[in-house]
Amino acid sequence: MNGAGFMLDAIKSLRSNRALLRKRTGAFNIKDHNGFKDKPISAYRKYSFKKATPTYMRKLRAKLSADRKARKIKMIASLIFSIVLVTSLILAL
Structure with a gap:
């Protein structure tokens, strides 16, 4: 049963790639379904430094x-x- 681990990894990567393609929107619309969306500017912390x-x-x-x-x-x-x-x-030898 050589190579079973490799096949399992291939199956897992295939499943995860299919999960990226939701509702058959295609590979080029992955950004629309991305969970890591940018925060609005007001949500970022503002720092002020002394001179x-x-x-x-x-x-x-x-x-x-x-x-x-x-x-x-x-x-x-x-x-x-x-x-x-x-x-x-070196000299000791």
Whole structure:
């Protein structure tokens, strides 16, 4: 009974494709029967953001540059460690 699972999947996909074609409207009218319709504009949540002050922007820029430097130092340290480890393993053999 090889391939029975494949046939079951084919039957399921055929049934689901037929369910898309309601009332013989055709494949090009699937959007009419779609359950995920767009909401009206008034139903969406409206967000309002405060303007960033220059002092906040300076602090944020300094913090981001410090994070970038720390990340770069960690990456260089891990690269050097891995190079030392590989060369020591090669020379040990």
